[in-house]
Amino acid sequence: MRRDIADLFELDPALTHLNHGAFGAVPRSVREAQDQARAAVERAPMRAFRDELPAGLGDAREAAAAFVGVPTDAAALVRNVSEGVAVVLASLDIGPADEVVVSSHGYPTAASAVQARGATVSTATFGLGDDPRDVVAALAGAVTDRTRLVIVDHITSPTALVLPVAEVAAAVAPVPVLVDAAHVPGALPGLDVEALGVDFWVGNLHKWAYTPRSAATLWVAAHHRDRIRPLVTSWSHGLPFPASFDLQGTVDHSAWLAVPDGLAAWHALGGWPQVERNAALLRRGAEYVRTALGTPSPHGGIPTAPCLEVVALPPGVAETPEAAEELWQRLYAAGFVVPPVSFAGRGLLRLAAAPYNDEDDYERLAAALQTLLRAGSGAR
Ligand SMILES: Cc1ncc(COP(=O)(O)O)c(C=O)c1O
Incomplete structure (x- = not known):
């Protein structure tokens, strides 16, 4: 070490x-910044929640969007990729009549989230030693007329592969594609999320971008933004995406407030x-x-x-x-x-x-x- x-x-x-x-x-510097954010709330909780948090959370959300190279009105903060997946499934109203395609290299909790909504998981299989075209063929081949969503991992968890998400999106169109990019922010150079041709893309900031845990960014294509909702309805209700995700009741926002510090640490x-x-x-x-x-x-x-x-x-x-x-x-x-x-x-x-x-x-x-x-x- x-x-x-x-x-x-x-x-x-x-x-x-x-x-x-x-x-x-x-x-340590990021943990300390988070500690300070928490201490600032404790000095005057009323002032923090009413007057200060909206601006601080907006700044954090915008810093996250800039870090992954997407416009500031295109990405919300969520706590983690699991939450981002749940938000997309709920906003698309995925239910028992629907099928969602995942891959055999996919993170298992995404499939669990699909099952929890009563929908059917269809798993596309390809090998570790295959070629990118096999990945595309497997995912496209698993699509049926009941498929409401394809979930594809940008970097796979069990096998650490970079999947050809743009090619997958082109092959399965017009079925929407959600990219599980848990391992991507701060770890995959040359990223152009908006050029991938996908519908949703969610990446953890707390893996490779050094933010405190409970910080991820969910990018949503323009044509879905009106229907995307946080899981918890609270004071941000009625605001347009992505501000609609900022205030979800009385929770500890310190991880989000320290997102700019984590990203600064990544640069440093x-x-x-x-x-x-x-x-x-x-x-x-x-x-x-x-x-x-x-x-x-x-x-x-x-x-x-x-x-x-x-x-x-x-x-x-x-x-x-x-x-x-x-x-x-x-x-x-x-x-x-x-x-x-x-x-x-x-x-x-x-x-x-x-x-x-x-x-x-x-x-x-x-x-x-x-x-x-x-x-x-x-x-x-
Ligand atoms: C590919 C992938 N997706 C999703 C997740 C879940 O991330 P989280 O627990 O932060 O929601 C992980 C976690 O390691 C992952 O590797």
């Missing part, structure tokens, strides 16, 4: 953190050049681990995310969710925070690279894996 940088994040020095994408990590930590450095580090790190494990790259033509990549575990290792969980616990006990994933019957290990990582993290992980797997009980 680059200890000086890890200290900026208040990370436990006893652990090697190789899973930044899971829940992010909040720099190096911005896109830092992401490039992390991406190059991860490619080398993944190579160490693959070499130590003796496994080939599992990838075909679908690009992998800059700061997240899976490597294949040897046959027989972490092939079931239970075996992946067991290996996770053993890695954790050895001081490594890195998730084994059981995906389509094979074992993968998802590596991440953040500013606080260095080559030594992956070299030590590679050595630890050799020892753990030789000991054998990670295999199932």
Whole structure:
């Protein structure tokens, strides 16, 4: 670990953190800014809620929109991608007569949210080693005349692939597309959300953009904005999108108020050049681990995310969710925070690279894996 940088994040020095994408990590300066935002409310709650919050929340929402490169009237703040997905499903009034297409690499709670509304989930399947055209063909092939929405992950969680969302949107049109971009803000350069041709796009700021947790931005295409509603109706009722999402009753707004501080920290930590450095580090790190494990790259033509990549575990290792969980616990006990994933019957290990990582993290992980797997009980 680059200890000086890890200290900026208040990370436990006893652990090697190789899973930044899971829940992010909040720099100390951002945690302090959030503490100050909370303290300011406590000094005069009446003044804060009545007079100060509307402007502060508007500024935060606009900073988030600017960060992902969309117009300020096009994106609302939500607490997380899960909320963004729920907002879209509710606003489209998805119900029991409807079908929603997801992919086999999709984040499972999106499918749960569809099921919770009584709608049918239809899962499009493609392989880790496939090509982008297979992704497009799988998702387009799953669309029927009952399909009300296609949900596609921009960067997939179990496999860390960058999916061809614009091509998917073109292929499934006129069915609306919701992009689950949980891992994208601050992690995928060259983003042009409005050029993707999709209908909804929601990205977490609390994963790779260093804001406090409970901060995400939901972009909505112009032709849907009139019908998009927050889940909770409160003082912002009647305001146009996106201000309609700002005040949802008496809640702790400090995470949103500190969004500009988180984004400033992302820039201060190096911005896109830092992401490039992390991406190059991860490619080398993944190579160490693959070499130590003796496994080939599992990838075909679908690009992998800059700061997240899976490597294949040897046959027989972490092939079931239970075996992946067991290996996770053993890695954790050895001081490594890195998730084994059981995906389509094979074992993968998802590596991440953040500013606080260095080559030594992956070299030590590679050595630890050799020892753990030789000991054998990670295999199932
Ligand atoms: C692809 C993807 N979608 C959605 C989520 C859910 O994010 P949240 O828990 O912040 O709503 C995650 C979380 O890791 C994710 O990886």
